[in-house]
Amino acid sequence: MKSIYDKQWRSKFIKILLIIIVIIFSTMTYTKKDEVKAKDLPPSSNNIIPKPLSYEKGSGKFVLTSNTSIYVKGNNEKETEEISKVAEFLREKLKASTGFELKILKAENVPAQSIYLTTVGAQADKGNEGYTIATTAQGVKITAYKPEGISRAVQTLRQLLPPAIEKNNLVSGVEWSIPVSTIEDKPEYSNRGLMLDVARHFFTVDEIKRQIDHAAQYKINRVHLHLSDDQGWRLEIKKWPDLTAIGGSTQVGGGPGGYYTQEQFKDIVRYAADRYVEIVPEFDMPGHSNAALASYGFLNPDGKKKPLYTGTKVGFSSFMTHDEKTYGFIEDVIKEVSEISPSKYFHIGGDEALSTKKADYDYFVGRVANIVKKYGKTPIGWDPIDTSPSIDSSVVLQNWKDSNSAARQKNMKIIASVAKKAYLDMKYDETTPYGLTWAGYIPVETAYTWDPTDFAPKNLVLGLEAPLWTETIPNEKAMDYMIYPRLLGYAEIGWTPKADRNWMEYKNRLKSQEERMENQGIKFYKDISVWGNNTK
Numbered sequence: 001m002k003s004i005y006d007k008q009w010r011s012k013f014i015k016i017l018l019i020i021i022v023i024i025f026s027t028m029t030y031t032k033k034d035e036v037k038a039k040d041l042p043p044s045s046n047n048i049i050p051k052p053l054s055y056e057k058g059s060g061k062f063v064l065t066s067n068t069s070i071y072v073k074g075n076n077e078k079e080t081e082e083i084s085k086v087a088e089f090l091r092e093k094l095k096a097s098t099g100f101e102l103k104i105l106k107a108e109n110v111p112a113q114s115i116y117l118t119t120v121g122a123q124a125d126k127g128n129e130g131y132t133i134a135t136t137a138q139g140v141k142i143t144a145y146k147p148e149g150i151s152r153a154v155q156t157l158r159q160l161l162p163p164a165i166e167k168n169n170l171v172s173g174v175e176w177s178i179p180v181s182t183i184e185d186k187p188e189y190s191n192r193g194l195m196l197d198v199a200r201h202f203f204t205v206d207e208i209k210r211q212i213d214h215a216a217q218y219k220i221n222r223v224h225l226h227l228s229d230d231q232g233w234r235l236e237i238k239k240w241p242d243l244t245a246i247g248g249s250t251q252v253g254g255g256p257g258g259y260y261t262q263e264q265f266k267d268i269v270r271y272a273a274d275r276y277v278e279i280v281p282e283f284d285m286p287g288h289s290n291a292a293l294a295s296y297g298f299l300n301p302d303g304k305k306k307p308l309y310t311g312t313k314v315g316f317s318s319f320m321t322h323d324e325k326t327y328g329f330i331e332d333v334i335k336e337v338s339e340i341s342p343s344k345y346f347h348i349g350g351d352e353a354l355s356t357k358k359a360d361y362d363y364f365v366g367r368v369a370n371i372v373k374k375y376g377k378t379p380i381g382w383d384p385i386d387t388s389p390s391i392d393s394s395v396v397l398q399n400w401k402d403s404n405s406a407a408r409q410k411n412m413k414i415i416a417s418v419a420k421k422a423y424l425d426m427k428y429d430e431t432t433p434y435g436l437t438w439a440g441y442i443p444v445e446t447a448y449t450w451d452p453t454d455f456a457p458k459n460l461v462l463g464l465e466a467p468l469w470t471e472t473i474p475n476e477k478a479m480d481y482m483i484y485p486r487l488l489g490y491a492e493i494g495w496t497p498k499a500d501r502n503w504m505e506y507k508n509r510l511k512s513q514e515e516r517m518e519n520q521g522i523k524f525y526k527d528i529s530v531w532g533n534n535t536k
């Protein structure tokens, strides 16, 4: 009896042992597989957003130390100066976290252990924004046709370094290494924009600069400022001071509003230009004009100033379209702004003019477009500006409604901003604490998975722009939350060819940006499709 019991027990024991061995073995192979996976994983450098055209990894690394210098050389003195400014930008970005005060030197012979920024020998084929970054164990060489391309490359270089590089305080114990690699890159579209509505809620110069700086790292190259609307006029016009004294004195909800002096506007423009970002000014008309109508009685049919408006309705205001005083006033504004705005574009609004008869609207936008052209600028307008017979291909359509057949017929250039895909003021989902829903929810995946050519023929598309309307966006925290991380997707749609983009792959790269954004203090939204549950 005992021996039978023993036998049974033994066979049971052997079975259990076998199971344990199988379990141990399978976890071993699993971890082994995992190790292999980890080893084969693309280095963090492959997590660059927007994704570069080509990335080739070698072996080894270049390590940045306090002895590294930045060398600059252009094709002429002026270009060398311009590259030096890009070098200064790079030095400042590296300073806080590394503690290094890198020297910037102009020299013929570039020694090892340096970062070399140059336009010498570059071909025009990658355009003004294209570049090559060649990293060896000895150093980094950035070559571009124009200093602008060097600036875009410098933004890429930040992402080749460990995420701690983005910290605002000294970090110790991190090796500041860049993997040996070669990157060839250039953008798909020349217009990759972010719009900030500073009219519904006012944002300070520093808040705007902060957004420009954050957006520029993802190679956004246009920041469109929506400078007037029913609720506020936000730029000083010397000839008409009440525009800001009265029209700038409030905002949605009745707060104090605010405005930029011309000097402050120039300061924003300069700050953006240092990052090769162009500021595009917009004054919305003939609708969305209550702040102006509240500032000066002569702009109204009864000669009386309209009351200030702090609500969120649209479509109730209109300039007088058949009164020469209106056009005299508008010309004064366009003249003053054109003098301080280096952008070749001037945005004249043109949306939701629901209180303007169609024929009057058509006449008005034609007249205003001509004034803009008189001051040497290219007009941009929201649809339905393209439907006016007085608008032709010299005007750019910013397309928000997916209604651009007139623009196509006229061969007008188009900036894609179709609301259901590109509006940063749309909620991510029903739990989003800010924003609107009229164009639908825009989770991060929806924001990423489209292309301007879904809405317009490629030959007409200048690029895209993501607008942040601010009726429900009262502060920086709300702004960050709505812009990030969706803007990274828009930046990539604008930069990376459609065929190279894929949501499943992008998702991983986006997740790897988390630490960088956090280190910069960007209060972004952790979308469930990327970060999973319980991360809100």
Ligand code: TNX
Residues within 6 Å of the ligand: 314, 351, 352, 382, 400, 423, 425, 436, 469, 470, 471
């Ligand atoms: C429509 S889009 C508007 C804006 C609003 C926005 C809110 C466009 C050209 N006009 O006036 O702020 O919807 O999403």
